[in-house]
Amino acid sequence: xxxxxxxxxxxxxxxxxxxxxxxxxxxxxxxxxxxxxxxxxxxxxxxxxxxxxxxxxxxxxxxxxxxxxxxxxxxxxxxxxxxxxxxxxxxxxxxxxxxxxxxxxxxxxxxxxxxxxxxxxxxxxxxxxxxxxxxxxxxxxxxxxxxxxxxxxxxxxxxxxxxxxxxxxxxxxxxxxxxxxxxxxxxxxxxxxxxxxxxxxxxxxxxxxxxxxxxxxxxxxxxxxxxxxxxxxxxxxxxxxxxxxxxxxxxxxxxxxxxxxxxxxxxxxxxxxxxxxxxxxxxxxxxxxxxxxxxxxxxxxxxxxxxxxxxxxxxxxxxxxxxxxxxxxxxxxxxxxxxxxxxxxxxxxxxxxxxxxxxxxxxxxxxxxxxxxxxxxxxxxxxxxxxxxxxxxxxxxxxxxxxxxxxxxxxxxxxxxxxxxxxxxxxxxxxxxxxxxxxxxxxxxxxxxxxxxxxxxxxxxxxxxxxxxxxxxxxxxxxxxxxxxxxxxxxxxxxxxxxxxxxxxxxxxxxxxxxxxxxxxxxxxxxxxxxxxxxxxxxxxxxxxxxxxxxxxxxxxxxxxxxxxxxxxxxxxxxxxxxxxxxxxxxxxxxxxxxxxxxxxxxxxxxxxxxxxxxxxxxxxxxxxxx
Amino acid sequence: xxxxxxxxxxxxxxxxxxxxxxxxxxxxxxxxxxxxxxxxxxxxxxxxxxxxxxxxxxxxxxxxxxxxxxxxxxxxxxxxxxxxxxxxxxxxxxxxxxxxxxxxxxxxxxxxxxxxxxxxxxxxxxxxxxxxxxxxxxxxxxxxxxxxxxxxxxxxxxxxxxxxxxxxxxxxxxxxxxxxxxxxxxxxxxxxxxxxxxxxxxxxxxxxxxxxxxxxxxxxxxxxxxxxxxxxxxxxxxxxxxxxxxxxxxxxxxxxxxxxxxxxxxxxxxxxxxxxxxxxxxxxxxxxxxxxxxxxxxxxxxxxxxxxxxxxxxxxxxxxxxxxxxxxxxxxx
Numbered sequence: 014x015x016x017x018x019x020x021x022x023x024x025x026x027x028x029x030x031x032x033x034x035x036x037x038x039x040x041x042x043x044x045x046x047x048x049x050x051x052x053x054x055x056x057x058x059x060x061x062x063x064x065x066x067x068x069x070x071x072x073x074x075x076x077x078x079x080x081x082x083x084x085x086x087x088x089x090x091x092x093x094x095x096x097x098x099x100x101x102x103x104x105x106x107x108x109x110x111x112x113x114x115x116x117x118x119x120x121x122x123x124x125x126x127x128x129x130x131x132x133x134x135x136x137x138x139x140x141x142x143x144x145x146x147x148x149x150x151x152x153x154x155x156x157x158x159x160x161x162x163x164x165x166x167x168x169x170x171x172x173x174x175x176x177x178x179x180x181x182x183x184x185x186x187x188x189x190x191x192x193x194x195x196x197x198x199x200x201x202x203x204x205x206x207x208x209x210x211x212x213x214x215x216x217x218x219x220x221x222x223x224x225x226x227x228x229x230x231x232x233x234x235x236x237x238x239x240x241x242x243x244x245x246x247x248x249x250x251x252x253x254x255x256x257x258x259x260x261x262x263x264x265x266x267x268x269x270x271x272x273x274x275x276x277x278x279x280x281x282x283x284x285x286x287x288x289x290x291x292x293x294x295x296x297x298x299x300x301x302x303x304x305x306x307x308x309x310x311x312x313x314x315x316x317x318x319x320x321x322x323x324x325x326x327x328x329x330x331x332x333x334x335x336x337x338x339x340x341x342x343x344x345x346x347x348x349x350x351x352x353x354x355x356x357x358x359x360x361x362x363x364x365x366x367x368x369x370x371x372x373x374x375x376x377x378x379x380x381x382x383x384x385x386x387x388x389x390x391x392x393x394x395x396x397x398x399x400x401x402x403x404x405x406x407x408x409x410x411x412x413x414x415x416x417x418x419x420x421x422x423x424x425x426x427x428x429x430x431x432x433x434x435x436x437x438x439x440x441x442x443x444x445x446x447x448x449x450x451x452x453x454x455x456x457x458x459x460x461x462x463x464x465x466x467x468x469x470x471x472x473x474x475x476x477x478x479x480x481x482x483x484x485x486x487x488x489x490x491x492x493x494x495x496x497x498x499x500x501x502x503x504x505x506x507x508x509x510x511x512x513x514x515x516x517x518x519x520x521x522x523x524x525x526x527x528x529x530x531x532x533x534x535x536x537x538x539x540x541x542x543x544x545x546x547x548x549x550x551x552x553x554x555x556x557x558x559x560x561x562x563x564x565x566x567x568x569x570x571x572x573x574x575x576x577x578x579x580x581x582x583x584x585x586x587x588x589x590x591x592x593x594x595x596x597x598x599x600x601x602x603x604x605x606x607x608x609x610x611x612x613x614x615x616x617x618x619x620x621x622x623x624x625x626x627x628x629x630x631x632x633x634x635x636x637x638x639x640x
Numbered sequence: 641x642x643x644x645x646x647x648x649x650x651x652x653x654x655x656x657x658x659x660x661x662x663x664x665x666x667x668x669x670x671x672x673x674x675x676x677x678x679x680x681x682x683x684x685x686x687x688x689x690x691x692x693x694x695x696x697x698x699x700x701x702x703x704x705x706x707x708x709x710x711x712x713x714x715x716x717x718x719x720x721x722x723x724x725x726x727x728x729x730x731x732x733x734x735x736x737x738x739x740x741x742x743x744x745x746x747x748x749x750x751x752x753x754x755x756x757x758x759x760x761x762x763x764x765x766x767x768x769x770x771x772x773x774x775x776x777x778x779x780x781x782x783x784x785x786x787x788x789x790x791x792x793x794x795x796x797x798x799x800x801x802x803x804x805x806x807x808x809x810x811x812x813x814x815x816x817x818x819x820x821x822x823x824x825x826x827x828x829x830x831x832x833x834x835x836x837x838x839x840x841x842x843x844x845x846x847x848x849x850x851x852x853x854x855x856x857x858x859x860x861x862x863x864x865x866x867x868x869x870x871x872x873x874x875x876x877x878x879x880x881x882x883x884x885x886x887x888x889x890x891x892x893x894x895x896x897x898x899x900x901x902x903x904x905x906x907x908x909x910x911x912x913x914x915x916x917x918x919x920x921x922x923x924x925x926x927x928x929x930x931x932x933x934x935x936x937x938x939x940x941x942x943x944x945x946x947x948x949x950x951x952x953x954x955x956x957x958x959x960x961x962x963x964x965x966x967x968x969x970x971x972x973x
Contacts, residue, residue: 017968020775021780024773024775024908025772027768028776032837032839035765037836037837051751052676052751053752055753060679138681138685138688139685140685159684229733229735230733233730233735233738234738241691245692249739250738268925269751269758269925270929271762295834296925298919299920302833305821305825305826306834309826309829309832311833312834501936503670503673504671506672507672510675510680520678521678540681540683541679541680
């Protein structure tokens with residue numbers, strides 16, 4: 014008999030053993046869900062909003078976004094002050110003296126030069142290399158090194174390869190110093206000259222891929238491959254206790270897809286403003302379990318509410334506001350932001366949901382090539398056809414009856430009211446009558462003779478419901494036949510890249526506070542131009558805006574460009590996204606309702622815990638821009 | 641002894657075949673693992689990243705992965721002094737040198753900062769804990785239910801346990817898991833949600849995971865017991881006047897347990913490599929999620945890594961069961 018108990022005893026011993034070794038930590042001041050685990054914390058490589066958020070908490074760039082300023086002004090970061098020359102091209106940043114990395118090593122202007130050089134190298138490229146190429150000579154440097162590496166590979170094997178690779182690397186360093194106009198004049202002065210005036214340059218300097226990295230750490234984790242001449246980098250230095258950062262927090266623990274623990278850094282220059290001692294970024298993958306985790310108190314802040322029943326939660330939030338209609342109206346008139354309004358109302362669990370407009374647009378791509386992948390003539394090559402299809406979609410019906418989370422129906426690409434000083438064009442109207450006329454003009458009266466339109470989309474997040482609504486509009490208003498095609502996201506992306514589609518779902522979230530972040534994806538040579546839209550006029554307008562030094566005139570030109578884009582309709586904007594946060598506004602403050610959805614985690618503050626400023630943070634009301 | 645040795649020698653060969661098959665299949669999956677968001681990096685950046693991960697050619701990847709994962713590269717770097725040079729460099733720069741692993745399973749493509757080894761080392765203990773607890777629960781419930789059923793076949797108790805077993809096998813764990821979570825965590829508030837590392841947090845996921853196994857074990861035990869209880873030696877034991885308790889527990893169970901034991905090998909390997917559904921419902925940071933996510937992300941290194949770990953565990957647990965078998969029943973050769 015006791016022999017039979019053996020397997021049981023062994024199993025139990027294993028369980029007890031693992032549990033004894035692997036103890037959970039004490040609860041952090043704030044536990045947040047950040048849409049899954051970070052994909053990378055390698056500053057040069059980051060590109061996801063979720064990753065950027067954590068990088069922004071651990072590191073500090075030249076400047077920081079004032080996320081509570083509707084115009085998104087800039088606050089000093091590692092740069093104490095800065096000036097730009099009259100030509101708008103030469104920028105000088107004065108680095109704060111006596112600041113240190115989290116291991117105590119002094120911080121210098123050269124740290125920025127090293128970091129940006131790394132992003133420019135073809136060996137260790139940043140996804141935002143294109144933005145770094147705005148620096149004079151940067152593009153030439155990347156191209157030069159790419160060619161040299163190709164040459165090196167062609168030369169083939171030899172005994173002296175290691176030496177040659179090292180020589181090429183030394184030459185590369187020299188080339189960088191010679192051609193790239195990015196210089197650390199001394200330890201506290203960083204000077205850069207740009208190709209042309211870039212009004213949003215400061216916004217890029219506040220953008221996380223432009224943050225500095227700790228040089229010795231990165232260098233210890235890379236090596237020169239003698240066979241290819243390339244720098245081979247590993248990214249596993251982003252783990253505690255190795256990681257060295259310069260921001261408000263330091264990373265004390267990172268368990269993959271489990272928990273990331275940030276604690277206040279004693280070396281941060283502005284440590285007095287840090288509102289909490291510790292943040293835990295937990296991972297709850299299941300969308301409905303995320304809500305349960307919040308309701309049971311295990312989580313304080315969910316940055317992306319995606320539960321299946323989120324539309325119902327938003328309806329309840331609205332119902333709650335409606336019960337206090339007169340107070341809400343008064344606060345709105347006063348200019349209070351939506352989070353502040355929820356906080357000033359009596360506590361109610363329905364008010365823990367915060368649907369906020371985002372800096373992203375949901376749209377449909379039209380294939381603009383003359384021929385379809387199967388060789389047939391593509392009717393969508395004709396801009397009139399595309400515009401007709403765009404005008405036949407009832408966007409309001411989609412936001413109000415399909416999405417139901419407070420999305421803003423939109424006939425424009427750049428989200429309305431999200432960029433200071435930019436007046437959006439009127440946009441594509443819902444006008445089935447005009448749409449039919451336009452389609453007839455193009456040679457398809459009543460949809461006769463039109464190909465069967467296939468809508469391609471990926472299989473989650475209710476894209477099928479939207480496609481159904483669009484299908485119904487096109488079939489009933491234009492008389493065409495529409496079929497739906499669902500695929501896995503990776504396969505959809507592959508099809509888009511190969512332009513193997515007729516109509517396909519797409520979306521875009523802006524990176525920096527300028528219309529260009531949306532518009533440039535339709536430039537004929539842009540890598541994200543899935544539509545193969547090719548308009549000389551549109552390209553020329555973007556070019557003209559690039560050469561315009563006067564910011565107001567520049568935005569006017571960009572508006573023309575967007576008008577042009579909407580006239581040609583290579584894409585069909587459907588709505589402006591909302592992002593739904595979940596937190597108790599009476600307990601947690603410091604979350605910005607700004608559409609850019611950049612969150613400065615060091616501003617988070619638990620009200621009533623005696624730590625931090627203990628004062629609710631509200632959106633500033635100086636604004637021309639509606640938050 | 642010789643059996644154990646033979647199995648252990650076979651293991652690398654089995655793994656090589658599995659690696660080749662897995663890579664061939666995973667390579668054929670459409671999609672680009674380096675495109676992780678709506679934002680597509682420029683063509684130059686993509687080419688550079690492909691070169692970084694040796695994704696340009698199948699055979700280039702095949703041999704380079706084999707070189708790293710088999711320990712050959714580790715040995716070469718150690719002998720040629722490359723490893724020492726790197727450690728020296730890191731020391732000069734004042735940071736800890738990069739970790740060197742004998743069997744280096746490469747980086748994750750989806751989570752660039754992580755080596756597959758680290759991911760597996762982090763999530764395997766979690767899955768082993770849940771799987772271990774689940775198998776323990778399954779054994780207790782399953783064997784007890786099976787014995788009770790077999791004592792009085794076709795009685796109410798027998799039908800009751802059979803019914804429960806049927807429900808356990810048929811109900812998918814996302815249903816049982818969600819219901820248990822709703823009742824015990826949300827309504828009653830007895831057990832935590834989205835927590836890991838305490839005994840309390842272990843209860844619901846391991847119970848949910850145990851149900852299908854328990855049901856299967858119950859049926860195996862019942863069948864075995866009914867068969868054994870009819871045999872001559874049991875009749876002899878009863879005739880000798882051995883108490884019914886001793887007949888069942890000492891004499892019958894030992895033989896009736898053998899089918900259960902052979903089922904335990906693959907079952908434990910399954911349970912201990914995690915369940916995607918249970919992990920998702922209870923937010924358990926286990927291994928099961930990687931099986932699904934790695935394929936969706938086309939994360940080649942991760943796909944191969946989890947498959948190799950699962951294969952190794954399957955071979956080892958089957959070996960362990962064989963050894964146990966001989967020990968429980970010395971008649972088996």
